Amino acid sequence: xxxxxxxxxxxxxxxxxxxxxxxxxxxxxxxxxxxxxxxxxxxxxxxxxxxxxxxxxxxxxxxxxxxxxxxxxxxxxxxxxxxxxxxxxxxxxxxxxxxxxxxxxxxxxxxxxxxxxxxxxxxxxxxxxxxxxxxxxxxxxxxxxxxxxxxxxxxxxxxxxxxxxxxxxxxxxxxxxxxxxxxxxxxxxxxxxxxxxxxxxxxxxxxxxxxxxxxxxxxxxxxxxxxxxxxxxxxxxxxxxxxxxxxxxxxxxxxxxxxxxxxxxxxxxxxxxxxxxxxxxxxxxxxxxxxxxxxxxxxxxxxxxxxxxxxxxxxxxxxxxxxxxxxxxxxxxxxxxxxxxxxxxxxxxxxxxxxxxxxxxxxxxxxxxxxxxxxxxxxxxxxxxxxxxxxxxxxxxxxxxxxxxxxxxxxxxxxxxxxxxxxxxxx
Ligand SMILES: *Cc1c(COP(=O)(O)O)cnc(C)c1O
Ligand SMILES: [Zn+2]
Numbered sequence: 001x002x003x004x005x006x007x008x009x010x011x012x013x014x015x016x017x018x019x020x021x022x023x024x025x026x027x028x029x030x031x032x033x034x035x036x037x038x039x040x041x042x043x044x045x046x047x048x049x050x051x052x053x054x055x056x057x058x059x060x061x062x063x064x065x066x067x068x069x070x071x072x073x074x075x076x077x078x079x080x081x082x083x084x085x086x087x088x089x090x091x092x093x094x095x096x097x098x099x100x101x102x103x104x105x106x107x108x109x110x111x112x113x114x115x116x117x118x119x120x121x122x123x124x125x126x127x128x129x130x131x132x133x134x135x136x137x138x139x140x141x142x143x144x145x146x147x148x149x150x151x152x153x154x155x156x157x158x159x160x161x162x163x164x165x166x167x168x169x170x171x172x173x174x175x176x177x178x179x180x181x182x183x184x185x186x187x188x189x190x191x192x193x194x195x196x197x198x199x200x201x202x203x204x205x206x207x208x209x210x211x212x213x214x215x216x217x218x219x220x221x222x223x224x225x226x227x228x229x230x231x232x233x234x235x236x237x238x239x240x241x242x243x244x245x246x247x248x249x250x251x252x253x254x255x256x257x258x259x260x261x262x263x264x265x266x267x268x269x270x271x272x273x274x275x276x277x278x279x280x281x282x283x284x285x286x287x288x289x290x291x292x293x294x295x296x297x298x299x300x301x302x303x304x305x306x307x308x309x310x311x312x313x314x315x316x317x318x319x320x321x322x323x324x325x326x327x328x329x330x331x332x333x334x335x336x337x338x339x340x341x342x343x344x345x346x347x348x349x350x351x352x353x354x355x356x357x358x359x360x361x362x363x364x365x366x367x368x369x370x371x372x373x374x375x376x377x378x379x380x381x382x383x384x385x386x387x388x389x390x391x392x393x394x395x396x397x398x399x400x401x402x403x404x405x406x407x408x409x410x411x412x413x414x415x416x417x418x419x420x421x422x423x424x425x426x427x
Contacts, residue, residue: 005050006070008217011327012043019047019070021133023212043326046256047217054228054264061112062121065225068260070217071128075157078112079120081226083233083390088358089371093378097388099234101226105397105405106361114176114405115152117145117364117395118250122222123153129218130209131159138162139203140211141195143169144315145364145395150211151175151410154182162208163410164199166191173410176401184413188421198419214249214322223250224257230390231261237268238390240383242275244369245340246316248285248329250394251276255332272390274338276329277373279316279348279366282307285323286340294330296323312345313365341373348372355393364395 008017010025017025025041047070055067061080063069082102090098102111103118113120127150130138137160140150147163152175154161160182165173167187179185186202188194203210214220230238241254251274261267278286287300301307301319308317322328333340343351352368354375363371374391377383401407 004072005067006047008045009048010041010043010045012041016048017045019129019133019217021129021135021209023210023215041326044215044252044322044328045217046327047221049260052263053266054232054261056232062124062222062225065228068224068228068257069125069221071125072132073128075124075128077124077156078110079114079124081113081118081121081229082106082109082111083229084109085233086359086391088360089355092354092358093375094385095378095383095389096386097234099230099238099388099390100359101230101390101392102361102396103226103392103394104361104363105401111397114401115145115148116398116401117149118223118226118392119145119149120153121225122146122216122219123149124157125218125222126150126211126216127153127157127159127161135209136160137208138211139164139199139208141165141192141199143172143192143195146211147173148175151179151183151185155180158182160184162186162199162202164188164195164202166195167415170412171409174407175410176405176407178408179410183410185410187412187415188419189415189417190419194419198416198421201419214247214252214325214328220249220253220256222253224253226250226392227254227257227390228261231257231267234388234390235267236388237261237270238272239387240273240275240389241392242370242374242377242389243277243392244316244343244366244373244394245276245278245285245321245329246318246366247321248276248323248332250392251329252322252327252332254392255336258336271336274333274336275341275373275377276333276338277341277343277369279311279313279369280342280344281310282317283340283342284319285321285329286342288323289330289333289340294324296321310345312348312369315364315366316369341376343369343372343376347376351375361397362399363393364398367393367395370394
């Protein structure tokens with residue numbers, strides 16, 4: 001393997017690894033009885049890049065920030081975040097320095113993220129990292145924006161992916177153009193948990209890498225490009241970063257990007273305040289953080305299943321987010337200072353309307369939750385009118401894209417009844 005321009009550091013024990021697509025520290029702690037259940041480091045690994053200065057690559061999309069992505073080679077894509085200074089929404093809210101990090105489709109602004117969410121910024125570097133570390137293909141369970149993003153990126157790059165989803169969510173798996181042969185879609189007659197289990201069983205097969213969620217540095221640093229692009233547009237560190245969260249991975253990514261920018265030295269020395277938001281009635285991290293707890297307890301998500309059904313968008317539901325883990329959401333909020341807002345469905349809907357009328361583009365329900373949190377923050381006097389605010393519109397332009405581009409729903413390669421299904425040679 002050629003020399004890599006990054007290493008991976010365990011935030012728990014400090015060990016440093018060459019990147020072999022590690023998703024966790026392998027360090028086994030000496031057994032002591034106090035931490036009997038915690039023999040392994042419980043920490044995210046963090047990528048450390050040779051370049052301490054932010055260098056802009058001559059690339060049209062997210063690989064503009066390729067030096068701070070855990071890959072050696074870039075795939076040519078226009079997919080990437082676009083940051084602009086808001087006029088319409090800024091005027092409505094009385095904010096002088098509101099910047100919008102737009103992730104989606106909006107040709108007038110050169111935004112060409114064709115699956116319309118920031119999950120695409122995770123997909124391209126992750127597939128590249130799989131290949132560069134000797135993997136052949138990737139498997140993941142996702143019935144939403146992540147599945148779509150990986151299907152699309154696989155279609156373009158030719159890196160095979162297997163996506164496992166509940167059969168009932170099939171319609172959500174559309175992509176621009178037609179799905180090629182590198183995508184296998186497996187539908188299971190079950191729920192999301194069954195999908196995750198089945199994906200886990202299959203991933204034991206040789207060469208199939210797991211996507212790994214927040215533990216995947218390519219995922220986090222890919223999402224972190226929204227923050228880097230925002231700071232590049234402002235030419236300074238944002239004072240506050242607003243984003244709707246389900247897992248909170250994007251919030252962790254913004255924090256890590258901010259730490260790197262502090263290392264650069266040209267963007268300021270103060271971390272941004274993280275203004276994250278969850279959608280009521282399902283807001284486990286909001287509840288834990290409000291009580292000052294590192295642990296999420298069952299009382300933080302009473303009636304989880306029913307609550308999730310009542311949400312404006314279940315994209316923001318996650319029952320086991322990377323909140324307590326070292327280097328996770330709790331640490332990010334503690335280090336930056338910040339909070340987790342809780343947003344009602346009706347607040348999200350009216351925020352969406354205000355955004356659409358003042359900025360003239362449709363946005364995804366999850367992004368509406370972030371806009372609602374910004375409105376609340378302004379109404380409560382929690383932000384000053386001249387602060388530099390980066391609002392991550394994590395997804396948008398989908399209605400626009402549907403009118404202007406051809407899309408197709410991916411056909412399943414296989415439908416199975418349960419997680420014990422015999423898959424044989426079908427994969
Ligand atoms: C995944 C997703 C989020 C939440 O991101 P996390 O930081 O992983 O919690 C927000 N908005 C959209 C559109 C998403 O697809
Ligand atoms: Zn460790």
